[in-house]
Amino acid sequence: xxxxxxxxxxxxxxxxxxxxxxxxxxxxxxxxxxxxxxxxxxxxxxxxxxxxxxxxxxxxxxxxxxxxxxxxxxxxxxxxxxxxxxxxxxxxxxxxxxxxxxxxxxxxxxxxxxxxxxxxxxxxxxxxxxxxxxxxxxxxxxxxxxxxxxxxxxxxxxxxxxxxxxxxxxxxxxxxxxxxxxxxxxxxxxxxxxxxxxxxxxxxxxxxxxxxxxxxxxxxxxxxxxxxxxxxxxxxxxxxxxxxxxxxxxxxxxxxxxxxxxxxxxxxxxxxxxxxxxxxxxxxxxxxxxxxxxxxxxxxxxxxxxxxxxxxxxxxxxxxxxxxxxxxxxxxxxxxxxxxxxxxxxxxxxxxxxxxxxxxxxxxxxxxxxxxxxxxxxxxxxxxxxxxxxxxxxxxxxxxxxxxxxxxxxxxxxxxxxxxxxxxxxxxxxxxxxxxxxxxxxxxxxxxxxxxxxxxxxxxxxxxxxxxxxxxxxxxxxxxxxxxxxxxxxx
Amino acid sequence: xxxxxxxxxxxxxxxxxxxxxxxxxxxxxxxxxxxxxxxxxxxxxxxxxxxxxxxxxxxxxxxxxxxxxxxxxxxxxxxxxxxxxxxxxxxxxxxxxxxxxxxxxxxxxxxxxxxxxxxxxxxxxxxxxxxxxxxxxxxxxxxxxxxxxxxxxxxxxxxxxxxxxxxxxxxxxxxxxxxxxxxxxxxxxxxxxxxxxxxxxxxxxxxxxxxxxxxxxxxxxxxxxxxxxxxxxxxxxxxxxxxxxxxxxxxxxxxxxxxxxxxxxxxxxxxxxxxxxxxxxxxxxxxxxxxxxxxxxxxxxxxxxxxxxxxxxxxxxxxxxxxxxxxxxxxxxxxxxxxxxxxxxxxxxxxxxxxxxxxxxxxxxxxxxxxxxxxxxxxxxxxxxxxxxxxxxxxxxxxxxxxxxxxxxxxxxxxxxxxxxxxxxxxxxxxxxxxxxxxxxxxxxxxxxxxxxxxxxxxxxxxxxxxxxxxxxxxxxxxxxxxxxxxxxxx
Numbered sequence: 001x002x003x004x005x006x007x008x009x010x011x012x013x014x015x016x017x018x019x020x021x022x023x024x025x026x027x028x029x030x031x032x033x034x035x036x037x038x039x040x041x042x043x044x045x046x047x048x049x050x051x052x053x054x055x056x057x058x059x060x061x062x063x064x065x066x067x068x069x070x071x072x073x074x075x076x077x078x079x080x081x082x083x084x085x086x087x088x089x090x091x092x093x094x095x096x097x098x099x100x101x102x103x104x105x106x107x108x109x110x111x112x113x114x115x116x117x118x119x120x121x122x123x124x125x126x127x128x129x130x131x132x133x134x135x136x137x138x139x140x141x142x143x144x145x146x147x148x149x150x151x152x153x154x155x156x157x158x159x160x161x162x163x164x165x166x167x168x169x170x171x172x173x174x175x176x177x178x179x180x181x182x183x184x185x186x187x188x189x190x191x192x193x194x195x196x197x198x199x200x201x202x203x204x205x206x207x208x209x210x211x212x213x214x215x216x217x218x219x220x221x222x223x224x225x226x227x228x229x230x231x232x233x234x235x236x237x238x239x240x241x242x243x244x245x246x247x248x249x250x251x252x253x254x255x256x257x258x259x260x261x262x263x264x265x266x267x268x269x270x271x272x273x274x275x276x277x278x279x280x281x282x283x284x285x286x287x288x289x290x291x292x293x294x295x296x297x298x299x300x301x302x303x304x305x306x307x308x309x310x311x312x313x314x315x316x317x318x319x320x321x322x323x324x325x326x327x328x329x330x331x332x333x334x335x336x337x338x339x340x341x342x343x344x345x346x347x348x349x350x351x352x353x354x355x356x357x358x359x360x361x362x363x364x365x366x367x368x369x370x371x372x373x374x375x376x377x378x379x380x381x382x383x384x385x386x387x388x389x390x391x392x393x394x395x396x397x398x399x400x401x402x403x404x405x406x407x408x409x410x411x412x413x414x415x416x417x418x419x420x421x422x423x424x425x426x427x428x429x430x431x432x433x434x435x436x437x438x439x440x441x442x443x444x445x446x447x448x449x450x451x452x453x454x455x456x457x458x459x460x461x462x463x464x465x466x467x468x469x470x471x472x473x474x475x476x477x478x479x480x481x482x483x484x485x486x487x488x489x490x491x
Numbered sequence: 492x493x494x495x496x497x498x499x500x501x502x503x504x505x506x507x508x509x510x511x512x513x514x515x516x517x518x519x520x521x522x523x524x525x526x527x528x529x530x531x532x533x534x535x536x537x538x539x540x541x542x543x544x545x546x547x548x549x550x551x552x553x554x555x556x557x558x559x560x561x562x563x564x565x566x567x568x569x570x571x572x573x574x575x576x577x578x579x580x581x582x583x584x585x586x587x588x589x590x591x592x593x594x595x596x597x598x599x600x601x602x603x604x605x606x607x608x609x610x611x612x613x614x615x616x617x618x619x620x621x622x623x624x625x626x627x628x629x630x631x632x633x634x635x636x637x638x639x640x641x642x643x644x645x646x647x648x649x650x651x652x653x654x655x656x657x658x659x660x661x662x663x664x665x666x667x668x669x670x671x672x673x674x675x676x677x678x679x680x681x682x683x684x685x686x687x688x689x690x691x692x693x694x695x696x697x698x699x700x701x702x703x704x705x706x707x708x709x710x711x712x713x714x715x716x717x718x719x720x721x722x723x724x725x726x727x728x729x730x731x732x733x734x735x736x737x738x739x740x741x742x743x744x745x746x747x748x749x750x751x752x753x754x755x756x757x758x759x760x761x762x763x764x765x766x767x768x769x770x771x772x773x774x775x776x777x778x779x780x781x782x783x784x785x786x787x788x789x790x791x792x793x794x795x796x797x798x799x800x801x802x803x804x805x806x807x808x809x810x811x812x813x814x815x816x817x818x819x820x821x822x823x824x825x826x827x828x829x830x831x832x833x834x835x836x837x838x839x840x841x842x843x844x845x846x847x848x849x850x851x852x853x854x855x856x857x858x859x860x861x862x863x864x865x866x867x868x869x870x871x872x873x874x875x876x877x878x879x880x881x882x883x884x885x886x887x888x889x890x891x892x893x894x895x896x897x898x899x900x901x902x903x904x905x906x907x908x909x910x911x912x913x914x915x916x917x918x919x920x921x922x923x924x925x926x927x928x929x930x931x932x933x934x935x936x937x938x939x940x941x942x943x944x945x946x947x948x949x950x951x952x953x954x955x956x957x958x959x960x961x962x963x964x965x966x967x968x969x970x971x972x973x974x975x976x977x978x979x980x981x982x
Contacts, residue, residue, distance in 0.1 A: 008692065012500055031773075090775045090803035092828045095688060095741075124637040132640065133631045140624045146615040149623065149815035184675065184841035191840050195711075197586060200691075201499065217839040220686075250586075282522075284581045312581035324640035326846035337583045348708040349682050350675035354845040355817035 007051070013201030014222065018053065019060035024097070026061065030070045030081055031094060041071060041079040108425070108434045115466035117435045117453040120211070120260055120409045121325050124457070126380055131369045132324075132360075138367070139359045148355045154347035156182025156331070157358035163366065168333050173305050173315060179339035181346060182353045184328040186290050186316040187213060190253065192345040193286055193314065194221050196338070197250050205249040205283075207235050209412075209441030209450070211260040214253060214288070227443025228252075230259060232403060234266030237273050244281040251284040256304055258291040258408025261441045261452040265406065268301050275308050284338075285313045290321050293374065295407035296382035311335045319361050321409065322374055327357040381407065387460035388453060388467065395471030397478055402453075409456035415449040419477050422448065427477070433469040498542070504692030505713065509544065510551035515588075517552065521561045521572055522585060532562060532570040599916070599925045606957035608926045608944040611702070611751055611900045612816050615948075617871055619864055623815075626855045630847070639846045645838035647673025647822070648849035654857065659824050664796050664806060670830035672837060673844045675819040677781050677807040678704060681744065683836040684777055684805065685712050687829070688741050696740040696774075698726050700903075700932030700941070702751040705744060705779070718934025719743075721750060723894060725757030728764050735772045742775040747795055749782040749899025752932045752943040756897060759792050766799050775829075776804045781812050784865065785947075786898035787873035802826045810852050812900065813865055818848040872898065878951035879944060879958065886962030888969055893944075900947035906940040910968050913939065918968070924960045 010021045029035040041047070044062060048055040062079055065071045072082045108118050142148070148157070155161055161182055168174040183189040198204065200222030206214060208227025218225055226243045228235045235254065243249060254274070256266040266274070278285050287304045305315035311334075318330030332342060346352065364370045388411055392402050399416030415421060421437035428434065438450030455463055501512045520526040532538070535553060539546040553570055556562045563573040599609050633639070639648070646652055652673055659665040674680040689695065691713030697705060699718025709716055717734045719726045726745065734740060745765070747757040757765070769776050778795045796806035802825075809821030823833060837843065855861045879902055883893050890907030906912060912928035919925065929941030946954055 009500065009503060088771045088773065089801045090770075090773050090826075092775075092802075092826050095775065096828055096832055119642065121642045124641045127637050127640050129636050132636070136627055136631055140627055145620050145623070146618050147817075149618050149817045150615045151610065151612045151811075151816040184845070187839075188841035213839070213842070216835075220836070220839050279581075280579045282579060282581050284583075284586065310580045311583075320642075325642040325842075326638075326640045328841060328843070328845045335581075335583055337587055341587055344707075345711070348678075348704070348711050349840070350679035350819060351704070351816075352819070354675070354819045354848045356851065357845050357847050360847065 010051075010053070011200065013224075017060075019057045019064065022051075022053070022057065022061040023064040026065060027068065027070055027094070030065075030083055031091060035081050037081050037083065039081045040077075041081070043078060108429070108436070113432060114429065115433045115458065115462050115469070117433070117455060117458065117466060119457055120321075120454045122321060122323075122377060122409075122456055123380065123459075125459075126373075126377055127324065128369070128373055128376075131373070132364070135364045135367065135369060136360055138363050139356070142359070148359045152352040152355045154181070154343045154352050156180075156353060157355045157362070160329075160358045160362040161331075163362055164331050165333070168315075171306070173303065174333060175309070175311055175335075177311055177336055178333055179336045180331055180333045181339055181342050182358060183330050183332060183342075183346065184350070184353050185320050185325075185330040186288055186318045187217070187330075188328075188346075188349070189316045189330055189332040189342075190214060190286070190288065191217055192342050192349065193251070193332070193338075194218060194223070195345050195349075196341045197284070198223050203247045203249040205240065205243050205247070205252040206443060207254060207259060207262075208443035208445050209261050209438060209447065210253075210443055212440050215441075215443065223250075225443050227445060229445055230262050230264060232264055234259065234264050234270055235274075237270060237277065240274065241277050244277060244283060248281075249283060251286055252278060253286045253288055254304070255288045255290065256292070257289065257301070258294065258405050258410070260291070260408070261410050261436070262412040263403045263405030263408050263410045264412075265301065271301065271304055271307055275304060275310075275313070279308075279310055279312055283312075287313055287315045289315055289317050291408035292317070293322050294378065294381055294409070296378055296385050298406035305333065314338065319370075322377060323361070323364065323370060327354075327361060329353060329357050329361050381409075381456060383460055384455045384458065384463060385411075387463040388455040391464045391467030395468045397471060397475045399478075400474065409454050411453045411455060413451050413453055414447065415451070415474055416478065417449060418481055419474065420448040421451040424451075424473055424477055428470060428473045431469045431473055433466045433473075435470070501542075501544070502691065504715075508551075510548045510555065513542075513544070513548065513552040514555040517556060518559065518561055518585070521556075521574055522582065526572050528572050528574065530572045531568075532572070534569055599920070599927065604923055605920065606924045606949065606953050606960070608924070608946060608949065608957060610948055611812075611945045613812060613814075613868065613900075613947055614871065614950075616950075617864075617868055618815065619860070619867075622860045622864070623851075623855070626858065626860060627851055629854050629858070630850045633850070639850045643843040643846045645672070645834045645843050647671075647844060648846045648853070651820075651849045651853040652822075654853055655822050656824070659806075662797070664794065665824060666800070666802055666826075668802055668826055669824055670827045671822055671824045672830055672833050673849060674821050674823060674833075674837065675841070675844050676811050676816075676821040677779055677809045678708070678821075679819075679837075679840070680807045680821055680823040680833075681705060681777070681779065682708055683833050683840065684742070684823070684829075685709060685714065686836050686840075687832045688775070689714050694738045694740040696731065696734050696738070696743040697934060698745060698750060698753075699934035699936050700752055700929060700938065701744075701934055703931050706932075706934065714741075716934050718936060720936055721753050721755060723755055725750065725755050725761055726765075728761060728768065731765065732768050735768060735774060739772075740774060742777055743769060744777045744779055745795070746779045746781065747783070748780065748792070749785065749896050749901070751782070751899070752901050752927070752929075753903040754894045754896030754899050754901045755903075756792065762792065762795055762798055766795060766801075766804070770799075770801055770803055774803075778804055778806045780806055780808050782899040783808070784813050785869065785872055785900070787869055787876050789897035796824065805829065810861075813868060814852070814855065814861060818845075818852060820844060820848050820852050872900075872947060874951055875946045875949065875954060876902075878954040879946040882955045882958030886959045888962060888966045890969075891965065900945050902944045902946060904942050904944060905938065906942070906965055907969065908940060909972055910965065911939040912942040915942075915964055915968055919961060919964045922960045922964055924957045924964070926961070 044058040048058045070083045071079045073079045165180040203226050204223045205226045207230045226247045228240045305313045314334035402413045436452045438447045501509050535549040539549045561574045562570045564570045656671040694717050695714045696717045698721045717738045719731045796804045805825035893904045927943045929938045
């Protein structure tokens, strides 16, 4: 019975079922040879009693062990180990099986001819390659080139860090108690914040729908996601308030401008109300502001970070969406105690962010080339957003609805019931157009008819043609749905 | 009593004491207002029974709550909540207190005049700046510059990934079932492997002593470190075998060439034996090979990855030590199932490694400039290592011992008892020389007299002068120790 002492306590808060946790531990003991062939396992009732588990949990674990051929049950006698310990060597599948994997990312065709409304990233055709070359040459001529190549600081390349912090101060974004650290884009800032504030089973409030990169990151850390539904005016504050009260999330992640995937923006009054709610319950707000600088028309609204004078908000920004996502440079601005911990977590994760790209982006910004590039990106973005909205109006069948972004890279389309965007995707791809179905963005709310159109990387003519094709596919599916036999009533 | 239902199960395996875990949860409930002022807590005996804890654990938690002014005990009546819920707003210190911080890194003076044997990184004076400039210009002229600036793949910039994998195949390092992914240096590869294979409380075998970056990373993940003592011939295989049997580590991290901090190398026979032991118990080996290409003399030994034909070893390498640590590019080579999971973890962590630096380092390697630079680094390293060993012989007092590395960047010095290197450091810094005391590298084995000398970044004359100063400081301390009153016997 020695092996019982080696069982680790099960995690009752985990999304991973208890019986699987128990199964894995026993399977590991059998595979490792600690439980030898022929040994008798305790009766399910007995083990359930010893471990304080429900008997059905133990039975389910035993059934799984039997299915895998690790034990066999003999009526009236009990269950016996029937497999030899594994052959020597590393059993990668079983090692890797133990820790839950993040859900796989969507796979969509990358065929060259396809019009791909798939990636929320800028158009490579807009990259000002000559200006990038000039910028890099200026960096190569710098006196501190050797310092750039040498081991750096976890907080960031100091000239860039100072530039970003001073800019934030000038823009009224930084409080006196704030500090700034450079990260590998917003994604790493989110990762580091999660590492610092989360333990498995903790709740985190996020927008619903939300982009898969954030969902996968947080669920991979064992967080419970509390989805706050997003409407045409951003997240639902009534439900946010309920979630604060009922779920006590460790923090909220919110994108106030041009949210990914919906493209919607939180109005000013809602920003104030959100901060009040978060403040009252002491819950930090992580403002994931990847798109804020990509407003094509309408009035700019202040980020939460600028309104919040109480130091409860962390602002994440990045060069990725506004310039070059291949250079992985973003930053986090927030209260010093948190930033100090982020520095430590950053050092543990990868020492520091690549310094060549930090120096290049600093030069790109300080030379005024970033601002000039942004002006071109805004002009192109306005044209592409206009083309998208226009094409939706012209080509999507009646009953289809979509959001009305004023910036960013994404627009959210809702097809009329009973259409399912996932089912439509293969047909659309066959016709030469790809998008991401809503289910990749779901937290709790099911929207089978929803899909994301990421327009920023496409030319206006591609957009027109792509949405026209999509409209045809949707119309076809609507006809089929109308033709289908009505489903029998389920009483 | 509703609040009891909200208590999360305590982690009995955590290094964080149970009473602290319980204290924190109750304190959080008081601060959040869920436990209101005036409410009565259960008697310690009662709560201990309900939670299946020792009564002293509950008492210790209550004492802490009382010390903090959150509850007050009234004789014969019990303990009552006596603090109002906190003022609104985010209480950063209490949020950050909950998750354990990695131990702080050593702070040593960075005064300009100081001879700093502190950083295991290459000499910036050796960086071939003009060749770096030529290399970057070649990258800027590439046809695929726009692709380099665009969002990339979690596995790495494909031309670099392919180049590294083909090189590894040519060198007999890659098995047919292997794959390779690019990371932000070896540090991130270790981080990603930990995320995939570890859950809090898991054991990991590491060398003892080990560099703080790895220790902090793993303990920050909640791993239990099993230190395998390192002697002059690398880690102790008898103790490794015991650890495999008793502790069942999830994996071993080992640096076979020029280990950091000791500088020692594992002999070929021991490499074979290590692999056999790991293979027999099915434990993966992570070969953290940052220094293998920096052998200044003596015969090269095959990495474990090359000897292991059973796919149980993952090889981590990087451009950092051999070229420019400010460009964060390393890679992991190992079995496909693990690499596939690393790709997912990498994507969650920061999408992908910076592509400009990947392209620059690829060009630096393919143009032959890396190899030419390495030849210069080897020549300089041989000179610096020679100067270090020579200075140790000349200047360190009798009774001092040190390792005899044949490459790398570090050497391990053991001062005669009863000297304590941490106590010596302030005196040494006053005399103008800095080093890292052994305690920063300790896992379980105490070596107060040990210290690391990182020599690669210093000129031979600095090395001579620094070790001479160190020798003087050590000799002075030995005299003081001899003069001291003998301590009274402790019976």
